Amino acid sequence: MELTRRELIAAFLGSAVASACKREPARAPIPGAVVDRAVEVGHKLRGGPLPRAQTVEPVDVLVVGAGVAGLSAAWRLMGAGVKDVRMVELEAEAGGTSRSGRNAVSAFPWGAHYLPAPLEDKGPVVRLLREMGAVTGVDAEGRPTFEETLLIQEPEERHYYRGHWYEGLYLRVGATPEDLAELERFDTRMNAFAAAKDAKGRKAFAVPTAHSSDDAEWTALDALSMADWLTREGFRSSRLKWLVDYACRDDYGATSEHISAWAGIWYFAARQDGHGERSEGFLSWPEGNGRLVHQLRSALPPRVLERDVLVHTVEPGEHGCRVDALDARTGQPRSFQARQVVLACPRFLAAHVVAPWRTARPGWMEAFSYAPWVVANLTLSTPPESRGFPLAWDNVFQESKSLGYVVATHQQLRQYERGPTVLTWYLPMSGGDVKAERQKSLSATYEDWEALVMADMRPAHPGITQQVQRLEVMRWGHAMVRPTPGFMWGAARKAAQESLGRSLHFAHTDLGGLALFEEANWFGVKAAERVLAELGQPSSSWL
Known part of the structure; x- marks a missing residue:
């Protein structure tokens, strides 16, 4: 109807x-258009058997997928001096959900549009920012400082409510003393979570998530939803609940009733110092994280990346992986024999692509939403x-x-x-x-x-x-x-991170449970370092 x-x-x-x-x-x-290929792209994987090429192209390392995770893997491999690297991407443009566009007026994002300024002067994200000249130095506390023009200019945020725009994201106009008291209590709790560390010195909530404490004191929060946690802790203000809901929709694509309390708290606690300060704020460009994609892409020789290539089968074997694909423009089959493969796509696609998983689908796959x-x-x-x-x-x-x-x-x-x-x-x-x-x-x-x-x-x-x-x-x-309740610290996400044999490794933001640049970058670098180890070229970790 x-x-x-x-x-x-x-x-x-x-x-x-x-x-x-x-x-x-x-x-x-x-004037305008729907510009994606959401219906046609990838749905070819759901059809019957696809043809295999008779000629097989040999390669040392094949990276499948040129989103942030795949680009980060190739960036790390190039940084280690690996010469024979190929990358194939189904779309006409690299970058995944960090892609950008441009017209006569400006560049603009097609997805992710900012990067929180890192709190620590270590890790692959800061390395990337240094390569692009965004880091200007280190302050007295050892934190990186950033090019001023990249930090979000004021005014930063406003919201619209019943005919008027108001500063910030929290609606203070008309707030009762009880509303404001709950906001203050909530901020105090988030600051405490941000400052919390375990006996090993790990932050309870860290960026990337892999650096977070796995102590039960914190991970138990993953068992309930953020909405249930608010109720349990006595937070009743509709204004505060709106703010938390907005945060969950913004970073996780779902309301607080569908998001893990651990992930909900991570949003407010992981990127600040325990005093409510979020370092220097946010870094952004007209094209959003498309600028970071461009930087990763610029580290790769032009020959490395091939677009419009649909990989439909990755079959691990004794001496590497056979990878079968189609040229999405001509329909002609392509095949590769790779010593090492980084499969940088989400789990729901990997289920169709990894040959052994077609007949024996891993049980953990159902946990990914x-x-x-x-x-x-x-x-x-x-x-x-x-x-x-x-x-x-x-x-x-x-x-x-x-x-x-x-x-x-x-x-x-x-x-x-x-x-x-x-x-x-x-x-x-x-x-x-x-x-x-x-x-x-x-x-x-x-x-x-x-x-x-x-x-x-x-x-x-x-x-x-x-x-x-x-x-x-x-x-x-x-x-x-979506980091649904039980997902962040459940067995499924951990199992999904394991390599398949010694030649097939995985990288994607979904392995981190949060669809963020830092997660994709970290897992891309991690997969690349597994490849280096298998190639007998280990080097100092960038992680």
């Missing part, structure tokens, strides 16, 4: 947004008008299921000018049934997305319809792994 416009908006964005919508005068459609997302980029002739606190980098709608939008041109200080700009709008499909959410996102047409994005934007920016010059939509069917 076809939904009415109001029903469509309520289904995707919530009843509050639907109620705020007023009928628009007739207008010309906004992925949230779909939709990202839209709007090119505007001028910055949007609004009432209240001025345009910020991150602009959140209090009563919408979307996360609002970021301003791609913010770091260029264009929001203070009258020139064109690009706004990047985010919608996590955060319902509990991920399959239903995925189908809903993929079934919506461009006309549906135009109606949804504008319905979300128009109450806060009444004149925006006349300012939008183009709208482009990207659907991510399996955008990020």
Whole structure:
């Protein structure tokens, strides 16, 4: 049954947004398109047997997948001097959900749009930032300092509520003394979690997650949801619950009732020093984490990466792995014989690709769940008008299921000018049934997305319809792994990290349980160092 416009908006964005919508005068459609290949890409893996090439191409190391994890693996291998490295990627562009785009106005993100400034001067992320000239030095406490132009300019955050914009993410206007007392108590608890260490000196909540303490005192939090933890601890304020829900939707693609309490607390505690300070804040670029992708890519010779290659079978053997693929443009089969393979794709794809798993699917596979997302980029002739606190980098709608939008041109200080700009709008499909959410996102047409994005934007920016010059939509069917209760410290995630034999190694952000750049980078480097060990070329770890 076809939904009415109001029903469509309520289904995707919530009843509050639907109620705020007023009928628009007739207008010309906004030029644009759905630009992803979400339906066709990868679904070829679900068909029957695919052909194998008669000629096999030998290679020392084959990296399958050019998202952040795969690029990080190749970056580490190149750093160790491995010469014979090949990387194949199904998409036309590298970067996965950290990809970016560009038009005549600005570069813009198609997914991840910032990197929290690292607290410590060690690890592969800081190494990468040093390579790109983002680190300017080390302060008196041994923490890295960063190029000032990369730190988010003020104003950083604002949110929209019933006709006005307010500073920050927490709605202080109209808050009762009880609301504010709960916020203070919550912040105190998060600071305590941030400062907590175990007997071995490990932080209870660390970046990356692999550096976190595995003491039961902390990991027991993984057994319940973040919503249940709030209830157990006596937090009742609707404003605080909204803030926590926003955090879970922002980083994990689901509401607090579907997210592990350990992961929910990690969001607030892992990236700060125990005093509520998040180091120097966030690093960002107009193209978001696409800049980090470019840096990783620039470390690789052009010959290393091949795009439009669909790998359909990885078969471990006595002397390495046979890898069968299709040229996605011509349909011609390709085959490789690799001494070592890094399979840098999510588990749900690995289940179709790793030959032994097709007949004996690992039991841990069912523990992995992925949230779909939709990202839209709007090119505007001028910055949007609004009432209240001025345009910020991150602009959140209090009563919408979307996360609002970021301003791609913010770091260029264009929001203070009258020139064109690009706004990047985010919608996590955060319902509990991920399959239903995925189908809903993929079934919506461009006309549906135009109606949804504008319905979300128009109450806060009444004149925006006349300012939008183009709208482009990207659907991510399996955008990020969900750290559901029991997942972060359960047996499944640990088992999934193990190599298969001595030649097949795995790397992806889902192995860390959190869909974050730091996790993908860490697991990519870890897989590469396993490869180096098997090749007899061990070196000092970057981890």
